[in-house]
Amino acid sequence: MNQSFYLDRASGWHALHPLTKIAVAFALSVTAFCVRWDFISVALFVFVVIPFAVWGNIWRPVLRATFTVILPLAVSLALIQGFFFPGAQDVLFQIGPFALKREGLEFAFVTGTRLMLIAGAGLLVVYATHPADLALALVQAGAPYPLAYIIVTAIQLLPEMQARADGILKAQQARGLETTGSLRVRVSALLPLLAPLVYGALENVQERALALDARAFRAPRAKTSWRVLRDTLAQRALRWLLVMFSILLIVASVFVPLFIR
Amino acid sequence: MIFIFDFFQPHHSHGTSNFKNSNPKLNLQLSNLDFAYPNGTRALNDVSLEIRAGSRIAVIGQNGAGKTTLVKHLNGLLKPTRGDVLIGDWNTREHSIAQLARRVGFVFQNPDDQLFKTSVREEIAFGPTNLQVAAGELEARVARALELCGLQNVRDTHPYDLQLWQRRWVTIASVVAMQTPIVVLDEPTTGQDAFGLQRLADLLEQWEREHVTVIAVTHDLDFAVEQFPELLVMAQGQVIARGDARVLNDESVLKRAGLDAPQLVRLANALGWADAPVNVRAFVAHLAQSKNTD
Numbered sequence: 001m002n003q004s005f006y007l008d009r010a011s012g013w014h015a016l017h018p019l020t021k022i023a024v025a026f027a028l029s030v031t032a033f034c035v036r037w038d039f040i041s042v043a044l045f046v047f048v049v050i051p052f053a054v055w056g057n058i059w060r061p062v063l064r065a066t067f068t069v070i071l072p073l074a075v076s077l078a079l080i081q082g083f084f085f086p087g088a089q090d091v092l093f094q095i096g097p098f099a100l101k102r103e104g105l106e107f108a109f110v111t112g113t114r115l116m117l118i119a120g121a122g123l124l125v126v127y128a129t130h131p132a133d134l135a136l137a138l139v140q141a142g143a144p145y146p147l148a149y150i151i152v153t154a155i156q157l158l159p160e161m162q163a164r165a166d167g168i169l170k171a172q173q174a175r176g177l178e179t180t181g182s183l184r185v186r187v188s189a190l191l192p193l194l195a196p197l198v199y200g201a202l203e204n205v206q207e208r209a210l211a212l213d214a215r216a217f218r219a220p221r222a223k224t225s226w227r228v229l230r231d232t233l234a235q236r237a238l239r240w241l242l243v244m245f246s247i248l249l250i251v252a253s254v255f256v257p258l259f260i261r
Numbered sequence: 262m263i264f265i266f267d268f269f270q271p272h273h274s275h276g277t278s279n280f281k282n283s284n285p286k287l288n289l290q291l292s293n294l295d296f297a298y299p300n301g302t303r304a305l306n307d308v309s310l311e312i313r314a315g316s317r318i319a320v321i322g323q324n325g326a327g328k329t330t331l332v333k334h335l336n337g338l339l340k341p342t343r344g345d346v347l348i349g350d351w352n353t354r355e356h357s358i359a360q361l362a363r364r365v366g367f368v369f370q371n372p373d374d375q376l377f378k379t380s381v382r383e384e385i386a387f388g389p390t391n392l393q394v395a396a397g398e399l400e401a402r403v404a405r406a407l408e409l410c411g412l413q414n415v416r417d418t419h420p421y422d423l424q425l426w427q428r429r430w431v432t433i434a435s436v437v438a439m440q441t442p443i444v445v446l447d448e449p450t451t452g453q454d455a456f457g458l459q460r461l462a463d464l465l466e467q468w469e470r471e472h473v474t475v476i477a478v479t480h481d482l483d484f485a486v487e488q489f490p491e492l493l494v495m496a497q498g499q500v501i502a503r504g505d506a507r508v509l510n511d512e513s514v515l516k517r518a519g520l521d522a523p524q525l526v527r528l529a530n531a532l533g534w535a536d537a538p539v540n541v542r543a544f545v546a547h548l549a550q551s552k553n554t555d
Contacts, residue, residue, distance in 0.1 A: 164374070170338050171375040173358035174367040175435060176391030180357070192387070195377030199421060203373070 013056035018137035025121035034253035041113035287349035319485035322495035366436035506539035
């Protein structure tokens with residue numbers, strides 16, 4: 001089982017320095033928040049995220065994961081905001097005491113597409129960056145090693161937990177536990193599934209800490225890296241540009257309302 | 262509850278033959294079984310075999326030979342890519358893992374994937390409870406499982422306060438209490454000392470008396486040869502030999518399976534014996550016979 005999100009592909013997007021990829025994702029997210037045009041997120045997703053995903057040969061997993069995460073969120077956003085958006089006036093139609101309002105739906109659309117863009121941009125980075133490269137890039141940029149370790153571990157933990165959860169599910173089913181059917185059955189199946197996962201995670205933390213100490217994790221000297229990151233002057237310049245652009249955008253959106261409607 | 266435990270405890274010192282097995286006789290039938298993992302790895306390749314009810318079989322072979330993949334088909338943990346697995350009259354494709362749990366008990370390698378109750382006793386009761394065993398019988402089953410697995414002294418202990426080898430016994434006990442007609446053990450000897458191995462041997466005897474089918478995946482060839490009248494040798498996703506311990510006398514089988522012959526076989530070969538005995542009894546008998554002919 002693959003224990004990380006990373007998808008090994010030989011692409012130009014993969015070959016970029018991790019910080020460059022992060023800067024792209026960051027600038028995209030900032031733009032989506034600062035530019036007040038309802039379709040900015042959709043536009044960025046279609047004209048930036050998707051082309052980059054195609055370049056990295058990871059468009060299929062990026063799209064699949066983005067929509068798996070966002071669709072349920074979007075539906076609940078549309079329902080809740082559509083019916084209960086504070087101060088909304090423009091009623092589209094009425095169901096009993098509840099009225100679906102245009103302002104609420106618009107808000108749900110903007111928020112939902114923003115989340116979609118952020119998820120897509122994040123996945124673009126995570127799928128195309130080896131966790132070790134990400135850690136190294138952070139350390140070289142001056143982040144403390146433990147912090148880099150924590151970030152990378154968190155990214156790697158999800159798929160690992162997924163694999164373990166699947167093993168636990170199978171083990172309990174093999175002891176006759178029904179996990180499908182009525183709500184009552186599903187709820188009562190939660191404890192047998194969650195408890196081993198939590199126990200295991202706690203146990204894992206302790207073992208991980210011991211293993212790290214045993215391998216001189218806390219040695220004060222700088223660590224040698226097995227992996228080598230390739231960086232170029234152009235990329236460094238691009239990163240600075242993206243960061244400057246993002247900061248300018250944030251400042252501008254505070255002082256100058258950027259209405260593009 | 263305490264009354265029931267106290268009631269059962271002394272009687273068990275004389276063995277548990279008073280527990281009649283009410284299980285139906287279920288034969289296992291695997292036909293033209295293929296299995297490929299989602300990443301494309303072909304783990305089983307056209308495996309066909311029949312296992313009669315009450316058999317005791319050890320599945321041996323190298324890492325990656327397909328042993329665990331094979332046994333995971335027996336309770337529906339994995340469904341075949343091609344072919345069928347029949348547990349009695351049930352096709353595993355048509356039943357959920359939870360349903361198949363009535364017929365096949367499965368002891369996993371890693372106990373920490375399943376332990377979640379706050380006492381050993383409750384943990385053991387979990388399986389039978391899922392099978393809707395009546396309260397009175399449940400207590401009896403738990404008491405019996407505790408005894409057979411040597412866990413009486415820790416029955417109220419939190420499973421996570423036990424050593425790993427003890428936690429393994431908790432998972433074995435939780436399958437014992439389910440009283441399934443078929444039991445699958447995945448690497449039961451891992452982490453067990455001589456005492457634990459003896460207890461395992463006793464448990465196998467008990468199951469044999471109850472006509473329970475036992476299928477064990479193991480790397481421990483000596484244990485397999487001593488405790489299992491039938492061996493199933495696997496290599497590259499196929500069953501390459503099946504029979505009693507004498508299959509290990511075949512050099513070509515050992516070579517294909519990537520196995521080292523048990524020590525006694527190697528000793529017999531070094532002595533130049535044509536027919537290598539595979540357990541101590543056979544070795545001594547052979548020795549006595551060769552002395553008599555001298």
